[in-house]
Ligand SMILES: Cc1ncc(C[n+]2csc(CCOP(=O)(O)OP(=O)(O)O)c2C)c(N)n1
């Protein structure tokens with residue numbers, strides 16, 4: 001996925017000279033995960049900038065650049081530190097278009113690594129998709145594989161909206177996948193059904209996609225697996241269609257359970273498809289607690305066992 | 318029409334002992350005894366040994382990502398020894414030497430870097446807050462903690478640490494500003510090691526010094542040779558005295574990160590090894606060793622014996638830390654002053670279904 005994102009940035013920069021990258025350590029170092037490796041050498045220090053260490057500064061100046069006709073793609077080194085730019089995102093990026101009735105728009109893509117599983121330091125493993133989805137005005141995308149990452153990022157880089165592009169660190173190097181060399185886009189706001197079945201629907205995204213896939217394969221289940229890919233706006237139609245077909249729904253996310261995106265999805269199913277369900281909607285998430293230090297990480301992130309038990313429970317009703 | 322200069326500021330740079338171990342007697346703290354300098358050296362040597370051990374454990378997968386401090390011993394030991402017992406500190410993630418001098422256990426160090434919150438239970442008498450990772454944000458806590466000291470009429474000064482990169486954060490500027498407005502007993506220690514991961518100090522700000530940021534906040538700013546433990550000690554003592562009397566201080570301690578940013582970093586990608594050589598010749602430990610050897614207060618035998626003692630202490634601490642396995646239940650029990658019902662249900666569910674196995 002690392003290479004796919006690097007490639008998407010490269011192709012987007014080639015196609016649009018208004019695209020500039022800025023962030024901590026993204027230039028010479030190529031980013032702490034090497035996502036931007038080689039781009040400064042190729043496009044110069046004017047288009048790939050090592051910024052001072054200040055997230056509010058990175059996001060705030062990106063907003064100004066966007067209004068000024070550029071299309072910035074800032075990187076925030078880890079999602080935990082995006083909170084230092086939270087005000088800029090929620091108070092400004094999310095609102096400019098709306099409050100100026102479209103006179104001012106903020107075309108930018110804020111990239112940041114998310115989620116755990118790599119035994120990183122504190123604040124390096126949060127799954128914050130819902131913090132940015134709740135407000136409205138910010139598009140929130142989270143790919144689970146290299147192919148989607150490239151297509152979604154290339155799409156985001158052409159949109160006239162602020163897009164948060166969440167990159168699960170665990171998946172950066174988890175598996176290899178052939179990705180077309182040429183430019184292509186994947187629509188934002190559309191989920192992807194990655195497995196088809198009749199007995200239950202599992203709705204998931206990000207790091208939980210491979211976990212869910214493994215459980216479904218091992219248990220030889222006939223299940224729809226829906227990779228949401230975009231958290232906001234939600235592809236409600238894909239969710240409802242599947243829910244109505246199978247009558248049993250499990251939602252799995254790495255973010256903590258309480259007030260997570262699972263609650264939103266579950267509410268929509270309950271409102272619009274309740275009488276077609278055979279069992280109560282179920283959710284799996286991390287404990288409703290801050291992400292722990294790495295020593296407790298494996299006890300925190302939902303594992304295959306937890307997902308399998310939820311499925312058993314769902315199927316037994 | 319009027320045109321006149323309304324402000325004129327300057328920043329002082331202090332060095333008491335140079336890289337060859339020569340001291341400037343006019344700056345040498347008169348109350349500093351030889352035995353104290355021997356103590357300084359011993360602490361720096363222990364700190365470096367602890368650092369090297371932690372790094373090697375990380376390489377063996379026995380510690381997670383770690384931020385080495387090698388090269389920065391004088392800044393950490395010097396500031397920590399200048400604190401009085403009742404003073405307090407708010408560190409970042411690299412100030413392992415400060416914890417040591419202030420009496421934190423070696424075992425706690427290893428528990429923390431092995432990823433257990435139990436290592437962050439800093440005992441009260443150490444007077445420190447736990448490690449803080451969000452860069453530059455924690456000095457605000459130092460200012461608030463200092464406000465609380467003043468409010469409660471406690472004679473205690475708070476030292477808040479961050480790096481050169483940290484001085485670019487909005488929170489950092491805000492902390493100096495609050496300190497100035499409130500005149501609280503706080504000292505901001507900027508451990509300027511020239512690098513913020515791959516970004517050199519020169520790219521971090523166009524300001525000639527970091528210390529001058531203090532002046533804009535109406536507090537005092539001073540630079541010190543951060544590899545000169547006596548200079549650091551002196552400047553910090555003075556700063557604590559000043560802060561106590563209502564004038565907060567920011568110290569820019571000019572040192573160098575001799576190693577990688579963290580074990581996840583590869584400095585060969587972005588920095589010239591010649592720079593490291595330059596700083597090697599300014600090592601904080603070597604110069605004190607030279608000074609004390611010339612005074613017949615140090616020799617190879619003393620050092621060998623100390624190394625042996627240190628490695629014994631460190632190995633015992635590793636053993637104890639590795640015996641600690643951690644109970645995930647502790648996550649659930651420590652988030653609030655009570656366990657909410659819904660959280661209890663999550664805990665019961667995890668235990669009943671053995672999610673942790
Ligand atoms: C708010 C925030 N942004 C980014 C990071 C990622 N990060 C960790 S350390 C670091 C560089 C810090 O440099 P400096 O302040 O000079 O301290 P040093 O590591 O050199 O001691 C960065 C960018 C972080 N931990 N916190």
Ligand SMILES: [Mg+2]
Nearest residue numbers: 480481512513
């Ligand atoms: Mg630094």
